Amino acid sequence: MKYIVAVIQPDRLDIVLRALEEKEIHLVTVTTVMGRGRQKGVAEVYRSHKEAGGLLRKVKLEIAVNEEYVKPTVEAITKGARTGEIGDGKIFILDLKECVRIRTGETGGPAIG
Numbered sequence: 768m769k770y771i772v773a774v775i776q777p778d779r780l781d782i783v784l785r786a787l788e789e790k791e792i793h794l795v796t797v798t799t800v801m802g803r804g805r806q807k808g809v810a811e812v813y814r815s816h817k818e819a820g821g822l823l824r825k826v827k828l829e830i831a832v833n834e835e836y837v838k839p840t841v842e843a844i845t846k847g848a849r850t851g852e853i854g855d856g857k858i859f860i861l862d863l864k865e866c867v868r869i870r871t872g873e874t875g876g877p878a879i880g
């Protein structure tokens with residue numbers, strides 16, 4: 768199991784969610800966050816309102832998946848979020864040790880989706 772964390776431009780959220788749905792990936796946590804990449808918010812300001820510390824408003828997606836969904840998830844996020852401009856975002860892929868569906872007590876792969 769993997770935990771996929773992606774930070775993207777807020778205006779790409781809809782298209783990323785649609786790209787994920789096309790691959791049957793529906794379960795997701797979405798958070799509005801602040802962040803800065805290697806331009807430290809400087810050259811990218813035209814894309815987004817800049818806050819203190821060069822921080823820009825971004826959207827974070829978190830998706831827990833079984834192994835066979837790792838590639839489709841990364842591809843869908845990349846396809847939906849890429850414009851070719853700086854600040855398109857980044858995807859982090861973490862090993863996920865466990866997942867528990869609270870209602871049923873299921874664990875592991877069956878609990879994910």
Ligand SMILES: Nc1ncnc2c1ncn2[C@@H]1O[C@H](COP(=O)(O)OP(=O)(O)OP(=O)(O)O)[C@@H](O)[C@H]1O
Pocket residue numbers: 774775801802803804805806823825852853854855856857
């Ligand atoms: N190494 C990192 N650690 C934590 N968060 C990061 C890291 N790199 C990027 N982020 C987050 O992702 C957001 C988007 O990053 P961004 O796409 O600007 O990356 P970049 O490395 O600057 O690439 P680019 O040159 O394409 O802009 C940042 O605002 C930040 O929230």
Ligand SMILES: [Mg+2]
Pocket residue numbers: 803804805806807811853854855
């Ligand atoms: Mg950047």
